[in-house]
Amino acid sequence: MRISELSRRSGVPITTIKYYLREGLLHAGRATAPNQAEYDESHVRRLRLVRALVGVRGLSVGAAKEVLGGVYEREGDPHRVLGLVLGATADAADTGDAAEDAESPRMPEVDALLDALGWQVSDGAPGKAVVARTLDTLAELGTDYDWKRLVPYGELAARIAAVDLDGIEGIRDPLEMAERALVLTVLLEPALMALRRLAQEHQSAARRGAGPEGPDAPGAPAGGVSPSPAP
Amino acid sequence: MRISELSRRSGVPITTIKYYLREGLLHAGRATAPNQAEYDESHVRRLRLVRALVGVRGLSVGAAKEVLGGVYEREGDPHRVLGLVLGATADAADTGDAAEDAESPRMPEVDALLDALGWQVSDGAPGKAVVARTLDTLAELGTDYDWKRLVPYGELAARIAAVDLDGIEGIRDPLEMAERALVLTVLLEPALMALRRLAQEHQSAARRGAGPEGPDAPGAPAGGVSPSPAP
DNA sequence: CCATGATAGATAGTGGCACTGTCCACTAGC
DNA sequence: GCTAGTGGACAGTGCCACTATCTATCATGG
Structure with missing residues (x-):
């Protein structure tokens, strides 16, 4: 796919994709001409990951x-x-x-x-x-x-x-x-x-509500920490 | 104390202290004149806290x-x-x-x-x-x-x-x-x-090293992770 | 009394960062 | 050929955490 479709599918603006390419956050596509490159699923996937890391x-x-x-x-x-x-x-x-x-x-x-x-x-x-x-x-x-x-x-x-x-x-x-x-x-x-x-x-x-006692609340639900196996 | 001493004791530049005052991160000092205010220990303490929160x-x-x-x-x-x-x-x-x-x-x-x-x-x-x-x-x-x-x-x-x-x-x-x-x-x-x-x-x-077993290390051969005292 | 320096307050400027806009030469596809 | 799209480059934008500068005091020593 080309960059416009990559942009559409990932939800990332074209200019931002170019920026990520410049910064090395996204691997370059396979160049088919001096001004043409082919992107694939890996780019979509990685772009989403980048947005999660950087944005979220x-x-x-x-x-x-x-x-x-x-x-x-x-x-x-x-x-x-x-x-x-x-x-x-x-x-x-x-x-x-x-x-x-x-x-x-x-x-x-x-x-x-x-x-x-x-x-x-x-x-x-x-x-x-x-x-x-x-x-x-x-x-x-x-x-x-x-x-x-x-x-x-x-x-x-x-x-x-x-x-x-x-x-x-x-x-x-x-x-x-x-x-x-x-x-x-x-x-x-x-x-x-x-x-x-x-x-x-x-x-x-x-x-x-229950008083200043131990870490585990007495009768209260207290977090329901189940006794997982010893560390 | 005045702002210069507050700056010295907290390690925060005067201009930055003023900025924090403007932004409401630091409570104002007790004004003694239109261009004079008195700061105390609480300001030093809080400034350090602010620096820890913002800086660190x-x-x-x-x-x-x-x-x-x-x-x-x-x-x-x-x-x-x-x-x-x-x-x-x-x-x-x-x-x-x-x-x-x-x-x-x-x-x-x-x-x-x-x-x-x-x-x-x-x-x-x-x-x-x-x-x-x-x-x-x-x-x-x-x-x-x-x-x-x-x-x-x-x-x-x-x-x-x-x-x-x-x-x-x-x-x-x-x-x-x-x-x-x-x-x-x-x-x-x-x-x-x-x-x-x-x-x-x-x-x-x-x-x-030990297969899909428990989280604890087996024998712990104790490499270089010894608690060396202060240099 | 007055020179010197500090102060509060206000306003504008700086540098870094994550984009974003724009331009160019070129290509794809009709 | 013609138009939309492309890769590449570079400048510009907006935000943010300061920072610099300016002004009108105020405090103090001589």
């Missing part, structure tokens, strides 16, 4: 490019894909200043946290820098927040990751698996945080 | 204003504070278009999800719209993603919320409690997602 999720164009590059270049290796995809994501706020990422005064605390959780991750994992920076920010705010308080969060994060990996377990096609991994991790983030807030609201109301 | 977390100025307004206007009611603070946060991508938030074709699915989880939340909770939009995006991408797949995430979100609420349980001072709630929910978000990614990496490697 709010990723910057640069971050989206990195993420997509990671997915489509190593589609054969799910583990590698996971690492790259999620590494490039990090957060909207960490654009630039990649140099100081590696060195943070709180990195030892992060290592202690990972050790306490029993996790084995690569040294350069960007997530470590994010955690370090968060600890740093909390300290600057005067909050006495120790890395130990992140341990329960880490344990729950492990369960979330288990659900994530279960979600891509059965996919055979490498490309589809990579895309699914990307979608599950990146696009689900706002939903997860929204669920957290909804749960906070629910439990806050429940605790208010 | 990447919140828009408008969103930060809403969040802070919610915190400092109803400091007496923790439950109310939670609701407002977390409501205003939502996500960076949902600025504008607040009108269509209420009506989403997928809202019934979200209600079904909340029902399955046993949660009781207010109808206008912004988190619901975020979840609805995520389901919508996933559907547009052709992913066959049912709301039922969010149930395990919801259960884990409930546990996270329980940890969150535990973290603000014992605080007596209402203002401090409100601030802590804000910090725990908003500033911790990137860290939580980073932990999720780190856990994915760890477990992906573990599953790869």
Whole structure:
């Protein structure tokens, strides 16, 4: 198909498609002439993904490019894909200043946290820098927040990751698996945080009504957390 | 103190402080003359918080204003504070278009999800719209993603919320409690997602090496992830 | 008293980013 | 041939988070 049909089917304006092509978010079509190129389903699919990442999720164009590059270049290796995809994501706020990422005064605390959780991750994992920076920010705010308080969060994060990996377990096609991994991790983030807030609201109301007792509300519905197998 | 000292102590340029004053992110000082005002510790504290929200977390100025307004206007009611603070946060991508938030074709699915989880939340909770939009995006991408797949995430979100609420349980001072709630929910978000990614990496490697078994690493050969003390 | 510097308030400007408009040479398809 | 469409290039737009500058005070030291 040509660019006008690509635009029609993806809902993205032609000029924006050209922009994405320039920026490397979309792979070029097969050129049939100096001013003619042929696009296919993969372009439609990828355009929709780009719009989801940039428009819905709010990723910057640069971050989206990195993420997509990671997915489509190593589609054969799910583990590698996971690492790259999620590494490039990090957060909207960490654009630039990649140099100081590696060195943070709180990195030892992060290592202690990972050790306490029993996790084995690569040294350069960007997530470590994010955690370090968060600890740093909390300290600057005067909050006495120790890395130990992140341990329960880490344990729950492990369960979330288990659900994530279960979600891509059965996919055979490498490309589809990579895309699914990307979608599950990146696009689900706002939903997860929204669920957290909804749960906070629910439990806050429940605790208010039932007294300041333990985390699980006494008789109340309290969130219906089923006892999933031990982490 | 005067504005120059406020600038020095908070690390925020004077011009930026004026900007925040204009935008309502910082409460005005006590005016002592047409061109003189007195600032105090509360301004220093709040400025640091603003910088954390806007700079580190990447919140828009408008969103930060809403969040802070919610915190400092109803400091007496923790439950109310939670609701407002977390409501205003939502996500960076949902600025504008607040009108269509209420009506989403997928809202019934979200209600079904909340029902399955046993949660009781207010109808206008912004988190619901975020979840609805995520389901919508996933559907547009052709992913066959049912709301039922969010149930395990919801259960884990409930546990996270329980940890969150535990973290603000014992605080007596209402203002401090409100601030802590804000910090725990908003500033911790990137860290939580980073932990999720780190856990994915760890477990992906573990599953790869040990087959499709449990999320915990088998023997954990303890590579270079030792908790080295401060350099 | 008055020079000096800081201050509040207002207005305009800056730089970055994600597009968007426009122009050109050329091609496809009638 | 003729018209609509195309790829490529480049400038322009709108938004946003600041930032610079200007003015009319005000505070203080000498």
